[in-house]
Amino acid sequence: IIGVPIGGYVKVSASGQCCLIDDEGKECNIPEGEKASLKLMHPTSVEGVDDMIRLGDLSEAGLLRNLLVRHKQGSIYTYIGSVLVAMNPYQMLPIYTAEQVDLYHGRKLGELPPHIFAIADSCYYNMRRNKRNQCCIISGESGAGKTESTKLILQFLAAVSGQHSWIEQQIIQANPVLEAFGNAKTIRNDNSSRFGKYVEVFFNKEGDIEGAHMEQYLLEKSRVCHQAPQERNYHIFYCMLSGMQSDHKKTLSLGDASQFKYLTEGDCLTCDGRDDNDEFGRIHSALKILTFSDRDCWEIFKLLATILHMGNIDFQSTIMNNMDSCDVMSSNNFSLLLALYPQLIFLKSLTHRSFMTNREIVMKPLSSEQATDTRDAFAKAMYGRLFVWIFTKINSAIHKPQTDEPNYTRKSTGLLDIFGFENFPQNSFEQLCINYANEHLQQFFVGHIFKLEQDEYSKEEISWKRIAFSDNQKTLDLLAVKPLNILALIDEESTFPKGTDATMLNKMNKEHNGNKLYMSSKSNHGMQFGVKHFAGTVYYDCEGFLEKNRDSLSVDIMELVQKSSNKLLKQIFEKETNKNSISTLSGQFRQSLDSLMKALSLCQPFFIRCFKPNDKKMPMVFNRELCMQQLRYSGMLETIKIRKSGYPIRHTFKDFLQRYRVLLKTPAANCCAAICRAMIKDEEDWKIGKTKVFLRDHHDSFLELEREQELYSKALIIQRVMLAHKDRANFVKKRRAALVLQKNWRGHRDRRDFCKVSYLKQGFARLQAKVRSRQLHTEYMRRRAAAITLQTQTRGYLARKDLKRKKDAVILLQAQTRGLLARKTLKRMKTDVRLYSGTEQISWFLVLFAEFFVLFLFYMHYRSNAFLTAQEKEAQERTALALQQHLEELLRKNEEAGKSQDKDDEEMVENIFGFLPSAIVGQEGPAPEGFEKKEKEKEMENEKEKEKENDEFSFSKFASLHFQGSSTLSHIQQRLRQPLLYHEDEGDALACLTVWWIILRFMGDLPEPKQERVSAIPDPIQMNLGERQARRLSNLVGLDQVNKQDTIKQRFFFFFTFTRCSAHTEPPVPTLLKRPTRSTSTYDRPMTPLEKLHIIVGYAIVRQDIR
Secondary structure, three states, rough: OOOOOEEEEEOOOOOOEEEEEEOOOOOOOOHHHHHOOOOOOOHHHHOOEEEHHHHHOOOOHHHHHHHHHHHHHOOEEEOOOEEEEOOOOOOOOOOOOOHHHHHHOOOOOOOOOOOOHHHHHHHHHHHHHHHOEEEEEEEEEEOOOHHHHHHHHHHHHHHHHOOOOOHHHHHHHHHHHHHHEEEEEOOOOEEEOOOEEEEEEOOOOOOOEEEEEEEEEEEOOOHOOOOOOOOOHHHHHHHHHOOOHHHHHHOOOOOHHOOOOHHEEEEEEEEOOOOOHHHHHHHHHHHOOOOOHHHHHHHHHHHHHHHHHHHHEEEEEEEOOOOOEEOOOOOOOOHHHHOOOEEEEEEHHHHHHEEOOOEEEEEOOOOOHHHHHHHHHHHHHHHHHHHHHHHHHHHHHHHHOOOOOOOOOOEEEEEEEOOOOOOOOOEHHHHHHHHHHHHHHHHHHHHHHHHHHHHHHHHOOOOOOOOOOOOOOOHHHHHHHHHHHHHHHHHHHHHHHOOHHHHHHHHHHHHHHHHHHHHHHHHHHOOOEEEOOEEEEEEEEEEHHHHHHHOOOOOHHHHHOOOOOOOHHHOHHHHOOOOOOOOOOHHHHHHHHHHHHHHHHHEEEEEEEEEEEOOOOOOOOHHHHHHHHHHHOOHHHHHHHHHHHHHOOOHHHHHHHHHHHHHOOOOOHHHHHHHHHHHHOHHHEEEOOEEEEOOOHHHOOOHHHHHHHHHHHHHHHHHHHHHHHHHHHHHHHHHHHHHHHHHHHHHHHHHHHHHHHHHHHHHHHHHHHHHHHHHHHHHHHHHHHHHHHHHHHHHHHHHHHHHHHHHHHHHHHHHHHHHHHHHHHHHHHHHHHHHOEEEEHHHHHHHHHHHHEEEEEEHHHHHHHHOOHHHHHHHHHHHHHHHHHHHHHHHHHHHHHHHHOOOHHHHHHHHHHOOOOOOOOOOOOOOOOHHHHHHHHHHHHHHHHHHHHHOOHHHHHHHHHHHOOOOOOOOOOOOOOOOOOOOOOOOHHHHHHHHHHHHHHOOOOOOOOOOOOOOOOOOOHHHHHHHHHHHHHHHHHHHHHHHHHHHOOOOOOOOOOOOOOOOOOOOOOOOOOOOOOOOOOOOOOOOOOHHHHHHHHHHHHHHHHOO
């Protein structure tokens, strides 16, 4: 019938006859001509697989047999990658216990047999891992088990959050209340949801439930007044009549369910497997948990009783003013109704309708049929508003506002439980809206599984062969997308006061007659039209479409509500009384459905496709035709194909590397590809796009498992190190404590043993006394030696200080005396120098030349001593000694020649220099009597102190302490910017700079200027220095002598003393006296070495402070 091959077993009898036993248990013989049509079944289809992606026979027959085999095995869940196929078992199975919750919590998808708990755990895990909202879309026909699946997921989420808080109990207890007010028994389902709901559960950062929010969609209000055969009204009516206390029922004038017309129209008062009495107790407890007070519960039951009593009101047709009218027949049900409404207003609002004309309000009587419709509309409106009020009350109890933590947005998991696709023998406006919602969900499934995924492959340049699939977008265009669609035409006709169902149908036929998805009525007078949905063609009866779509009450009914004494009734109609214009029901439904689709598009979806194995609600019965029909319109075969060959798991490079970089063993250029290549062997199971990594469905779980194992191994290493550190610290602490105990115990033991022997105690006491006395003696001697040392140093310091003071006084006395004598001698010599003959002057110049030559050799010798070895220094000294002897010989011969000329000159010189000692060193002369012995002792002491303090008075230390600026002891070949030592006299500072410049030129360290510098601006150094030299020289020799010397040109007087020195003594100090002239020429010109030497010695004689 369905055109799908059936599986079976071939049984060969003893006679060779082949018999086929198919999957339904039917036996038939196989003729010889049909044996060739038999096809060997794939091994994967024999026992079935838990994931249909692994099916070898990827066909409709393979899918159908796999579901059949698993259904017979009692396995109601099957995977298609991450899509779960759930088969309604129509019986209670022991697979939803707390042990099953613990078993599936924290396990990867596919690690255990398929289960709805695995999908719920994947939602919870991905929400916490990816920090993204999740949603679980549960779809299927009515009676396929969508509501039960929603409850199971909620129970799992409440269990794994681990908090077991009051808010979790409230979320769970909301289901019994909503099922009682929104579910009913139909011919296909004993607990069919006659409304849609979307439950959004919120979680905090720790993964605990902290609130929820629910949205409801399109309650089937017509069921309150009318039920199909073998169907019931909503559960709450039967539960209230069965479980309410008798005194409360008496107060509300309630009896048995058979007494009310609203409950008996379907001729079904009970439901198999459901105890209405027990259910009422659970509903009442759930209302209390959801913060409904006893007064709220009583008001709810009072309104429900009012609805039941309104259904028992009958109308009798009459004629009034030649118009059809009716009267309300007397009834016992008025007692409760009249307690809520004024009697006259209540009766008039049911039998009359007010119309607003240009100038007045006109009352029109209603016929009995119209009055019945008004009564039913009021009852439906009352129940619908009460249902919305209960929904709002539940949301206020379970919804908690988000905390004001910065940079934190709580995440949620949404569960969509909406009415399934319906196709009854007679379908009305509710079925059109329900099937429109299912078309939207099917389009969302198709768009996410097929369209978006294949477009993503093209965008990322992944090689891909597109898979054909059934797209229901054209059906959506027909129903609600394109202009003048079916729902738009219904809304348009509903706004016209004279619009009827017939005029609406004519407009739809005229507008969509050429559309292949739209079927017009078979006859001209028919009130039906058909739409080709994704699950099949459905014909809708247009009768009552406009009235249901308007969903409005007359002005008389609204006036009746306002004058009612029931506060809850006024509260539930408050929104309508404050609203001037009421939109149509289809407009409200489309608006809420669009907002639902937007919310779902922002989440990561998981799909659960629920299937009915049969229409009779019998366990272990599998209807192949019904199941194949569901597989076809849900697109399961195409889903398996795209999941098998596609890459549904997608990660950006950044997210993939950040999560799985622990699996990268060695650094690589392309890290993402390196991880995939190392972990996934088959390169066809993963692809690298332009911005993302694409993986097969099962590889996501595999990578997560490998990541957890790698992290676990690293965590073990960290734990091992930390535990070792902790244990070692404890061991060291215990060992230290043990050592303290041992030390104290041994001390205690030794002290105890020591006290037992008295003589040992006395011996130790004497030993202690000896040791202490020796220690005290040693300390005394140490302190005594320190005191002596301190005294010695102090006395030596005082003696040296006194000696220095006396020495300075003696030197000052000597200097003044010698200066006086020198000036007198100089004056006398200058007077006699004019009397010298030519021969004497020549001798004098020879002596002067010899002395200057010796001075030059001495400076060269001193300058090179620092760079010569000991042998070279000794050879140089011998050469200098020979040269000196030669010069002395020349001087001696010159002296002998002079003696023969004038013997009186010698006597004159002896008389002049007779006071000088035989050996003259520097400027030292004979000391006064009494000082010679004392000076020898001081010299011996100074030599000893110099040997001791050689390091203390080294030249490097002297340079670091006294040199100005950044000057060091290193020799430089440049002119100085400032003197090395500080001078208070500015002329001394300028003289130092000039002497250093002349010395560098004399020694050859600086080149000579090529010509004399001529400058319009005189050199300030030379100008100031010349003036100061004149003043100092006048102080030295007297102004009268200076004036006399002005007349003698190119005449010099030399006074030179020279003392031979070795390599270990200070260099000799030359002294040159040159008479400065009034107009001294500049030094920045070529000069002879003799001129340079005259300048150097002259500054040394004139300026004592720079020597």
